[in-house]
Amino acid sequence: MENDNNLKALYIIVNAGFADEVVEIARQAGAGGGTVINARGSGPVHKSIMGITVDTEKEIILSIVNEDAVENIMAAIQEKAGLNSPANGICFIMPVEKCLIKQ
Numbered sequence: 001m002e003n004d005n006n007l008k009a010l011y012i013i014v015n016a017g018f019a020d021e022v023v024e025i026a027r028q029a030g031a032g033g034g035t036v037i038n039a040r041g042s043g044p045v046h047k048s049i050m051g052i053t054v055d056t057e058k059e060i061i062l063s064i065v066n067e068d069a070v071e072n073i074m075a076a077i078q079e080k081a082g083l084n085s086p087a088n089g090i091c092f093i094m095p096v097e098k099c100l101i102k103q
Contacts, residue, residue: 015059022089
């Protein structure tokens with residue numbers, strides 16, 4: 001195990017059916033890939049929040065990325081799969097304190 005302070009955990013949450021497209025967008029922006037997790041929100045099947053319809057069937061993409069690539073990846077997600085797109089994607093970053101990596 002090593003301390004990898006330059007690594008970040010990137011979480012991207014999109015409507016169901018958009019994960020493959022979003023993983024490819026992230027790859028083109030500098031991510032190495034991602035893990036897709038099927039998820040469901042806790043709200044009603046369709047809910048309107050501030051005029052935005054939210055579908056509770058979601059996919060979460062988790063990708064461990066180098067800190068240097070974070071801004072490019074997030075900008076690409078916002079532009080191509082963000083809240084104003086059918087994917088209705090949001091993303092957030094968390095620090096990675098330690099990580100087992102293949103050398």
